[in-house]
Amino acid sequence: MILKEVSVERFAFTCQGCWHEWQADYDLQHVEDSYGHAKDYFFRDGVRCTDPTGAGVTLCPQCGRSTVSARLTHRRATPVVPAAEASNPDSGERPTAAQTAARARVPILPAEKLDTGTPHTSGE
Numbered sequence: 001m002i003l004k005e006v007s008v009e010r011f012a013f014t015c016q017g018c019w020h021e022w023q024a025d026y027d028l029q030h031v032e033d034s035y036g037h038a039k040d041y042f043f044r045d046g047v048r049c050t051d052p053t054g055a056g057v058t059l060c061p062q063c064g065r066s067t068v069s070a071r072l073t074h075r076r077a078t079p080v081v082p083a084a085e086a087s088n089p090d091s092g093e094r095p096t097a098a099q100t101a102a103r104a105r106v107p108i109l110p111a112e113k114l115d116t117g118t119p120h121t122s123g124e
């Protein structure tokens, strides 16, 4: 497998039952297998998951229905370092022990802090 691209992709979801709307960010790895076929791997909060746009995959957080429409609204790709450059010992930045330790300490950047939907229920 060859890693072709790493990206963050934001999806907007709309429940077809209660019309609740929300957004969530996913981390994706776009790879190419040994036959040249493209494959996508999805992660949310660092945990592998299935494609959130798949039928019945995403549940409405308000009513629990699985009839949810999903739409890709934003994406940001991180370039992948070419193999030739990655194998060059003089390229790249060498992380200090303090940087590595700091990365292990900080909490994960949550994938779902973007609830822009207005609940369509009474109250509040």
Ligand SMILES: [Zn+2]
Pocket: 015, 016, 017, 018, 019, 020, 060, 061, 062, 063, 064, 065
């Ligand atoms: Zn709903």
